[in-house]
Amino acid sequence: MIVGESTYGKGTVQKVLDLGRFIDSNDPVGELKITFQKFYRVAGSSTQNKGVTPDVKLPSALTPSQFGESANPSALPWDVIKSTNFQKTPDINSKVIADLNKSYQDRVKLDPSLKKYISETEELRNNLTQTKVSLNETRRKQEMEEAKKREAAEKLDTKIPNKEGIPQDALKLDDEYLREGVLILSELATRRSAKPLLFSSRACWQVCL
Numbered sequence: 001m002i003v004g005e006s007t008y009g010k011g012t013v014q015k016v017l018d019l020g021r022f023i024d025s026n027d028p029v030g031e032l033k034i035t036f037q038k039f040y041r042v043a044g045s046s047t048q049n050k051g052v053t054p055d056v057k058l059p060s061a062l063t064p065s066q067f068g069e070s071a072n073p074s075a076l077p078w079d080v081i082k083s084t085n086f087q088k089t090p091d092i093n094s095k096v097i098a099d100l101n102k103s104y105q106d107r108v109k110l111d112p113s114l115k116k117y118i119s120e121t122e123e124l125r126n127n128l129t130q131t132k133v134s135l136n137e138t139r140r141k142q143e144m145e146e147a148k149k150r151e152a153a154e155k156l157d158t159k160i161p162n163k164e165g166i167p168q169d170a171l172k173l174d175d176e177y178l179r180e181g182v183l184i185l186s187e188l189a190t191r192r193s194a195k196p197l198l199f200s201s202r203a204c205w206q207v208c209l
Contacts, residue, residue, distance in 0.1 A: 001100075003054055008068050009050055009069035012039070040081055046078050049077055055097045056097070061128060062125075103187055104184065117176040
């Protein structure tokens with residue numbers, strides 16, 4: 001179960017080859033960087049170029065085409081090979097993912113903290129496209145003051161329900177990605193008796209069952 005944003009998309013391995021090994025010269029002749037391996041997932045799809053797409057996608061100011069491997073015009077393309085033998089877990093299926101996405105979309109409509117985060121992300125995305133900066137001192141001070149007010153936002157309250165669905169004490173979190181990961185994980189945990197393991201990063205949350 002992947003929650004967050006698409007991964008970078010680096011699915012190849014390179015090494016640097018010293019050309020001096022093949023040319024008899026006292027002077028440096030340079031080096032050659034070659035790609036000699038490629039990563040594939042058990043289903044056969046490569047992580048190259050596309051990366052790993054999350055099951056529940058959270059807001060991001062950047063798209064993979066702006067920061068990922070796909071932004072490199074010389075990057076190797078994504079491809080698929082024959083899958084290996086593996087057994088899918090029955091705990092994660094299309095219905096579970098659809099329900100988790102529905103719950104997230106409901107929070108998008110009703111959760112003030114999440115709505116605020118989405119608004120801030122959209123504002124950041126717009127700011128990244130700006131190529132002009134005002135030289136008017138009064139205006140710049142006003143913009144900086146508004147930015148400081150946004151940074152001083154209050155901590156987010158996350159109430160984690162217990163197995164009966166009753167909210168427990170609020171958990172104070174500054175990171176909306178972390179907050180959403182906790183909410184999605186808590187909902188997923190109520191769907192099964194065993195406790196899942198959780199690995200987190202800024203790029204994505206992965207729940208291993």
